[in-house]
Amino acid sequence: MQKVPTFSKGGVHPDDKKVFSRSQSIERLPMPSELIVALSQHLGAPAKALKAKGDTVLKGEKIGESAGFISSDVHSPVNGVIKEVRRVTLANSVQCDAFVIVPDAEQPDQESVKLDWKDQSSADLLAKIKDLGIVGMGGATFPAHVKFSVPRDKKVEAFVVNGVECEPYLTADYRIMLEKGEQALEGAMICAKITGARRIIVGIEMNKPDCITHLQEIVKQKGYPIEIVGLKVKYPQGDEKQLLKATIHREIPSGKLPLDVGAVVANIGTCNAIYEAIVLGKSLYERVISVTGECIANPKNILAPVGTKVSDLLAFCGGFSSEPEKLVSGGPMMGFSFFDMETPITKGSSGLLALPPQKKVRTTPCLNCGRCVAACPIGLMPAKLYRLIDNGRYEEAMQTSLMDCKECGCCSYVCPAHLPLVHTMKTGKKLGRKKK
Amino acid sequence: MNKPTLTVSSSPHLHAKTDTASIMWIVSLALAPATLWGVYVFGLRSALVLAVAIASSLLCEFLLGKVSKESTLWDGSAFLTGLLVGLNMSPSVPLFIPFLASAFAIFVAKWVFGGLGANWANPALAGRVFVFFSFTTPMSSYVTPKTLASAMPDALASATPLGFAKTAIASGTLGMDANALLEGASYPATSFAQSISSVTGFSAYSIDSFLGNVAGCIGEVSALALLIGGIFLLVSKIITWHIPVTYLLSVGVFSWIFGGIPSANGAFSGSFFPSMFSGGLMLGALFMATDYVTSPISHKGQIVYGLGCGFFTFLFRYFGSMPEAVSVSILLMNILTPTIDRYIIPRKFGDTRELRKKQKEAKV
Numbered sequence: 001m002q003k004v005p006t007f008s009k010g011g012v013h014p015d016d017k018k019v020f021s022r023s024q025s026i027e028r029l030p031m032p033s034e035l036i037v038a039l040s041q042h043l044g045a046p047a048k049a050l051k052a053k054g055d056t057v058l059k060g061e062k063i064g065e066s067a068g069f070i071s072s073d074v075h076s077p078v079n080g081v082i083k084e085v086r087r088v089t090l091a092n093s094v095q096c097d098a099f100v101i102v103p104d105a106e107q108p109d110q111e112s113v114k115l116d117w118k119d120q121s122s123a124d125l126l127a128k129i130k131d132l133g134i135v136g137m138g139g140a141t142f143p144a145h146v147k148f149s150v151p152r153d154k155k156v157e158a159f160v161v162n163g164v165e166c167e168p169y170l171t172a173d174y175r176i177m178l179e180k181g182e183q184a185l186e187g188a189m190i191c192a193k194i195t196g197a198r199r200i201i202v203g204i205e206m207n208k209p210d211c212i213t214h215l216q217e218i219v220k221q222k223g224y225p226i227e228i229v230g231l232k233v234k235y236p237q238g239d240e241k242q243l244l245k246a247t248i249h250r251e252i253p254s255g256k257l258p259l260d261v262g263a264v265v266a267n268i269g270t271c272n273a274i275y276e277a278i279v280l281g282k283s284l285y286e287r288v289i290s291v292t293g294e295c296i297a298n299p300k301n302i303l304a305p306v307g308t309k310v311s312d313l314l315a316f317c318g319g320f321s322s323e324p325e326k327l328v329s330g331g332p333m334m335g336f337s338f339f340d341m342e343t344p345i346t347k348g349s350s351g352l353l354a355l356p357p358q359k360k361v362r363t364t365p366c367l368n369c370g371r372c373v374a375a376c377p378i379g380l381m382p383a384k385l386y387r388l389i390d391n392g393r394y395e396e397a398m399q400t401s402l403m404d405c406k407e408c409g410c411c412s413y414v415c416p417a418h419l420p421l422v423h424t425m426k427t428g429k430k431l432g433r434k435k436k
Numbered sequence: 437m438n439k440p441t442l443t444v445s446s447s448p449h450l451h452a453k454t455d456t457a458s459i460m461w462i463v464s465l466a467l468a469p470a471t472l473w474g475v476y477v478f479g480l481r482s483a484l485v486l487a488v489a490i491a492s493s494l495l496c497e498f499l500l501g502k503v504s505k506e507s508t509l510w511d512g513s514a515f516l517t518g519l520l521v522g523l524n525m526s527p528s529v530p531l532f533i534p535f536l537a538s539a540f541a542i543f544v545a546k547w548v549f550g551g552l553g554a555n556w557a558n559p560a561l562a563g564r565v566f567v568f569f570s571f572t573t574p575m576s577s578y579v580t581p582k583t584l585a586s587a588m589p590d591a592l593a594s595a596t597p598l599g600f601a602k603t604a605i606a607s608g609t610l611g612m613d614a615n616a617l618l619e620g621a622s623y624p625a626t627s628f629a630q631s632i633s634s635v636t637g638f639s640a641y642s643i644d645s646f647l648g649n650v651a652g653c654i655g656e657v658s659a660l661a662l663l664i665g666g667i668f669l670l671v672s673k674i675i676t677w678h679i680p681v682t683y684l685l686s687v688g689v690f691s692w693i694f695g696g697i698p699s700a701n702g703a704f705s706g707s708f709f710p711s712m713f714s715g716g717l718m719l720g721a722l723f724m725a726t727d728y729v730t731s732p733i734s735h736k737g738q739i740v741y742g743l744g745c746g747f748f749t750f751l752f753r754y755f756g757s758m759p760e761a762v763s764v765s766i767l768l769m770n771i772l773t774p775t776i777d778r779y780i781i782p783r784k785f786g787d788t789r790e791l792r793k794k795q796k797e798a799k800v
Contacts, residue, residue, distance in 0.1 A: 009785060014450050168450065241785060253786035323440045332449040339442040355449055364456040364511055365553030369728035374676075374735065379784040383733060384777075401784060409448030416454045417553075423446035 004206060006232035007242040010377035012410045014235055014333070016207055017168040021292040021299040026175050028303045029316055031103050035077060035307035036344035037063065038088055040096035042135040043142045044070030049097060055082050059108055060283045063099060066130070072143040073133040077285035077305035078103040090346060091329030091338040098344065101307065110280075117278045122194045125278060129194075132283040133347075137269035138162060138173075138238070139330050141348035144270060148194050150259065157262035158248050159197035161188050161271055163204040163211065164231060164238030167331025170351045172288040173268050175301045177204070177211040181218050184268050187275030189224060195264045200226045201247045202268070207233045235333060236408045240265040242377055254404050269350070284347055291317045295324035295354035304345060311341040313352055324354035333409040364417045372411035372421060378404050382411035382421045389428035398432045405429075456552075460512025462674055464519055466665035467723065471523065473661040474654035477581035478527035482654045486522035488531050492538035493518025500547050513552050517541050520560035520723065523655020524716070524763075527579045533571055537563035557770045558727045561763050568760060576759065578651035584624050584644070596652050597623065597641055598715045599759055605699050614699075614707065615639040625649075642710040652715070659713040666722035675726045678738035679745075683721040686746025688712045691754070698754050706754075717749065720762035730770040737773075737780040744769045 040046035047064030057063055057076040064074030080103040088098040117125060130145035150156055161184075165173040176184060185202075192200045204212050212230050219226045231237050231246050241252050243265060250261040258265050266274075269288065276282040285306050292299035297318030304313060310327065314320070328335040329343070330351055345352070372382035380401055388397040402425065411421040475483045497514035501507050508514070521538045541563030549555045568575045578596060600623065601614040618641050625633075625640035626649045633640035644650055648658025656662075669675045688708045695706020712718070725731060725745050732741050748765030752758070 009782075012452070014452070245785075251786040251788070253788075253791055254784060256786070320440065324442070325440075326443050326445070326449055328447075328449050332447075334447050335449065336447065337442070337444045337449060339444050341439070353449075358451065361451075361455045364508075365551065367456060367459075367553050367728040368731070368733050369459075370733040370735070370738070373733050373782060376782075377785065379782040379787070381733060381781060404784065407447065409450075412446075413448050413450060414452050414454070416456050416459055418451065418455060420446060422448060426446060 004232040005246045007245040010375050011234040021171045021290050024300050026301045032312040035101045036098045037307035038098040039064045041346040042072040046096045047074045075283035075285045092336045125194050132277040138267035156195045156197040158199040159192045160265045161202040163268040166235045166238040170290050172290045183275040184272040187271035202228045203231050203247050205233045206230045290351040293353040294356040295320045295322050297321040307344045310343050325357040326355045328353040361418050371414040375410040375414045389424050394432035457511045460516045466668045469661035469664045470655045473658045482527040485525050489522030489534035489538045490518035492535040496542035517559045521563045524564040537567040540566045558730045583649045646713045656716040656719040659718040662718040679726050679742045680721045682742030683745045684712050686743050690750035716762040725766050732776045734782050737776045
């Protein structure tokens with residue numbers, strides 16, 4: 001039997017819990033009565049507001065302009081009127097200005113003119129991606145045009161599409177692959193053209209065999225030079241470092257980017273957004289989000305406009321079936337818990353989870369059991385870092401590779417003492433940076 | 437919509453099922469076969485020894501918990517320490533000895549250094565070594581196991597096979613291996629072991645020490661019962677193979693190569709398997725050396741630690757003047773654990789030899 005590719009170091013096996021929403025096909029959310037479109041929906045500088053209170057906006061119109069090298073444009077999801085400009089707190093605790101938009105009763109239909117991209121130069125395509133506000137849709141929301149700008153001295157061997165979706169519960173990418181697979185793969189072809197990649201690889205975890213066969217059929221039919229690779233089910237398989245190790249067997253050194261090992265990684269959802277941007281001319285103003293978890297009455301995969309309030313999504317899913325302990329934006333391993341039901345979703349919201357109360361376990365001192373060390377996919381010693389940070393020795397922690405921690409959650413997940421390891425790493429990074 | 441009371445906390449929002457208490461109770465459960473066998477062959481008196489050790493350990497933990505206003509009684513670690521102390525006692529010891537050993541383990545070895553997770557030495561072993569060197573005679577007088585007594589009632593059998601061979605070599609009986617020595621002194625073996633021995637060719641003494649028909653501490657005699665528990669721990673992923681396998685194999689290999697030298701038999705004449713099954717090695721390798729707190733945190737470090745334990749055990753067994761090879765070697769490696777953890781660290785993702793070389797050159 002052939003060995004299933006995966007990354008070699010660390011990783012954990014949480015129960016995948018995708019059963020709640022995996023069989024629900026993508027549904028479009030009925031237009032909410034109000035949208036809160038934040039100006040900071042991406043990594044980097046918040047966008048600069050182009051509109052003011054009282055202005056009318058059109059669907060797909062640019063309302064926020066990129067304000068830095070790493071930044072992205074923001075577009076209106078609807079025809080409507082800006083009711084006010086308000087300061088909001090997003091699920092990941094980022095505070096920024098946001099447009100509160102009241103949509104018109106009548107909304108324009110989707111454009112269905114298809115544009116040909118094959119004759120366009122990669123610089124033109126890149127400009128379009130920037131103009132239409134495409135960011136990474138896996139959760140990190142890194143602006144796509146920055147990621148795809150390949151410096152002259154670098155060569156891209158492989159464009160790797162991330163269809164892993166290793167976070168438990170989430171099924172948004174799964175549904176995109178099943179329902180919009182053709183679009184997403186064409187999007188991948190566009191990306192490959194922009195980056196000049198020689199190989200295109202799609203990595204998918206083996207718990208989605210239907211996606212693998214479906215995409216393989218499309219590739220065969222269309223004659224795309226795309227390799228579909230089934231990967232072992234292991235968290236965090238979908239992290240770009242782990243994904244590249246599994247697919248092209250290269251390790252990104254500390255502090256380097258995928259480009260340094262000749263690769264560019266993009267989420268399958270991003271590829272779909274790029275298809276919609278380039279071929280349909282659509283800016284990124286809506287996305288697929290899985291609303292799921294034990295406490296959701298009717299879990300669904302929803303195509304919702306960016307800026308939809310959490311309360312509207314929950315109402316569409318029939319509310320709670322039982323009282324949740326936590327609401328989480330994103331996946332359960334790396335997502336953010338928040339408390340305000342009026343929080344809007346952003347371009348990076350891949351999931352909305354309502355999780356039931358968990359058994360309360362008392363923390364004990366660290367036992368030195370080594371589970372965290374064995375689980376860390378980066379090869380750090382979380383227990384040691386924890387001790388350093390706990391004692392206020394931030395600089396020493398920084399020298400012990402604290403900054404390489406990507407907060408994937410494996411160490412906290414396995415810790416029998418139930419120590420808040422990831423929490424401590426996050427705190428340590430903040431305080432360590434401050435001290436410098 | 438009803439507004440639930442929501443908790444906000446850092447990711448991850450999922451957790452594996454294991455916790456400290458469940459680990460401690462599972463390890464205690466894994467000691468059940470060895471405990472039951474010990475009580476069976478040495479009689480109810482040994483159960484009393486175990487009960488005193490456990491009660492003393494729990495009492496100390498309770499009292500110290502009162503003083504420091506923490507209730508740590510139910511995390512299971514004190515129970516496990518007490519059980520291990522009891523299993524490390526000879527069945528005939530006066531009852532104040534297990535009481536003192538447990539008290540020393542909890543008070544001195546564990547709480548003085550900061551309680552669970554902060555002790556540098558395995559508490560149970562520290563307790564045992566403390567009473568061994570304080571009360572050597574009662575600690576080293578053993579009882580003939582029930583299974584042997586029926587085979588051949590003999591005062592001889594109350595010496596452990598290892599101790600017997602050691603004494604013989606020390607008194608100048610050279611040129612014979614351990615089996616020959618035991619046979620020469622008509623050391624008893626069970627008829628069951630003798631019948632297996634005649635079929636397989638293994639020495640009856642090795643078979644008896646594998647099965648547990650020898651004199652010794654309550655919990656150490658049956659390698660088989662300990663192995664069952666150890667395999668259970670490996671399967672339930674409480675321990676990994678790194679420490680026990682390197683420890684056992686290194687003792688076996690060292691004994692095979694050099695074990696014949698003290699008895700003037702030359703190299704490569706020592707015993708491989710019997711060395712692994714005798715004395716407290718199996719209990720030590722599976723349940724004592726694998727103590728999380730006092731063993732290295734990384735797998736690489738654990739291999740070094742296992743090899744170190746193996747080397748010192750071999751050294752003390754064949755070239756030392758005292759028994760206690762296993763306990764002392766594990767304690768010695770406990771001392772080295774922080775050093776191992778400092779210098780043997782896992783390879784960082786993306787860190788290659790060429791990269792490190794480049795960085796070094798860049799610095800110069």
